[in-house]
Amino acid sequence: MTLRLTTKLLAFTALSAMALPAFAQDAAAPAAPAPRTYKPVTNEMILNPPPEEWISWRRTVDNQGYSPLDLINKDTVKNLELAWAWPMAADGQQEAAPLVHDGMMFLSTNQNIIQALDAKTGDLIWEYRHVLPEIPASWGYQLNQARRQKNSIALYDDKVIVATADAKLVALEAATGKVAWETQVYDTMKGYSYTVGPLVVNDKIISAISGCSIAGTAGGCFIAAHDAKTGKEIWRFNTIDDPKNPEQEASWNGVPPENRWGGTPWTTGSYDPRTNTTFWGVGMPGPYSQLIRGSGEGPVLYTNNTLALDADTGERKWNFSHLPADNWDLDSPFERILVDEGQGDAAKHLLVTVPGKDGIAFGLDRDTGKYLWSRDTVYQNVVKSIDAEGKVTLNSDLVPTAVNQEVFVCTSVSGGKLWMTGAYSPKTQTYYVPLAEACNTVTPTVTEFTAGNAVGATKFGPRVLPPNITNGGVVEAINVADGARKWRLEQRPTFSSSLLATAGGLVFGGDAGRFLMAIDDETGQVVWKTRLNAPIGGYPMTYEIDGEQYLAVPTGFSAQASSSASMFPEIPVPSGSGNSLFVFKLRNDTQTASK
């Protein structure tokens, strides 16, 4: 049930083209490309990747999004020029996370189209097009899932591991794009779909399913581990129904599992080999309002929590609640970054995160789940206080007590913080986070749920700036030791991409106004920028081949740009989606490594 565009087919197409009169005078047909070898990705390599490569979603499985490459640095960045560019195969939200290993770039786009490109030249090596099932046109929410696929692949051994919008895990041969195996993990006709890629460690694929706010998925949302060689399931953890934990069961205040939704862990988790623990963020509960949910003030575990699970068994080690009893769709699944602060035996083992749309930054002890610090970044009015133990007290004025009661909430359903991922530099011991100032009205409604659609039962007003604030776009530099702000970059257009930190002292990212920027990691000054075709998106990343450092940057449609466009009307968002990849490198004559 899959289509592939192999090199053979490409060769055939080329030959067909040569038969046309316009090409008749061309010389002999090009020689068939030699079969490509591929160096397998080992478990050890995943834990300690070669400096010149980017083999996992955030390069390392601590989710730092940091590269030790430094040829592109504060001095040389001005010499960046285009090496090659590439149009992406599908439109929709630009959330692509390119990976590079052994000279090949693996690019996953919406609709689960996977391409392998020569990372140096931009030539296509193979393409895999996953065939998604036909879904009824009325299943609006579910239809959209294939249009917002993020960081959708992982490399393991000689395979590319793909988690698909129809809830399958597929292993492709990295050298050819041929399907090695595939397995249907969940019933997609209930609403399940993968929207985030897996973490692969110790021969296990650890993945999380999405779509758990779709009506048919009531009662189950999962993190699971599969054997990376065979696709066989090893364990499964339900984020909204954990009979092993009475506190979890009580937290829904009598709402039975068949009327619980949400808890989607829609950001790829991190992994600590020291303790063999995997860390995942969990999304909001459904319906969004406790009034409609029927759960009263219950904290509805494990929604909006950090979960620490044993990677071998899926047993829960600890959980921490960042936003209990959410009433505003301010879900908290975003990146959990593992950081060691200090050296040797005295090192503190931290988990740092801006987990939720409300933009509050947290530091936890990742071995125990103990709360260390927290701080507001952007303006928010939903959390009143967080005590010394990390217990969160909500602003009860903003909890609707009647259907149709409108409340004005900051941040908004589209963030605050969103999927666009921050990066950590071990050089500066700083966590860099893209954020937005935003508010919206939230009104609980009553709806009859329909197949393929979400159970939010909430009406949201347009996204607006908070009172007395004119700059919606924010990048914060957060000291991981205590959460203090080192610097803050503000501008009117919102930031629309994830960030990349490098040993060159630069933080790369971009905005809804189409500017790609290099930011000084110590001062927050923009030291270089260039304007591309569309909002900067996805996950900018970097790699090195033959002594040259490359910077790869996705651009394209951004729901964040579109939903915030009224905040900066002087900079119109383009009509076209333009999903593309731009790859830069330093001009040859400016590099000592080459002529």
Next chain:
Amino acid sequence: MPFPNKLIAGLAALGAGLALHGSAVAADGHFTAEQAARGQTQYNSNCGSCHGMQLEGGVGPTLKGTDFLGNWGTAGGIYDYFSVAMPPTAPGKLGEAVYTDILAYILSANGLAAGSEELPADPAVMNAINLTEAAAANAGNAAPTATTAEAAPAAPVPQAFTFGKALPTKQPDGTVKDVTSGSAAANP
């Protein structure tokens, strides 16, 4: 027990028949066919490239169906949002008349019938157009004709724990009354 679609459709039909009584306002007849036609031209020009020429969705979400109607609750809910935030190339810049015409087209495309008077850009009028009711009627109507989809899921769609129970509900006059969730009066 959740209310079956048919019962809701029945309630909606009853509501439509008794349009002049009580708070159940009929969803039909709030715009003219000419206005919806003007709105279609504007929609195709300003909205269709993202939301689809049949409102089926593209990079932007679908603007059709029970989920869309239910999410916004009233025509005023849609207007409040899109007249400020859309289109991303010129948010809030199309002018009151154009937004109102496009709204008439969106209502028309969602199965609401045209009437003899144009939809005015008046919040009170727009807020009184109950889309939840229209959505329920659509859901009821859609069932017998949904044979184009392969096999309609046999299992009933799970509903909220509070569905069919009384919930405090804010009324247009600001008072709060207990209203049975899922009944047409729940989203006045």
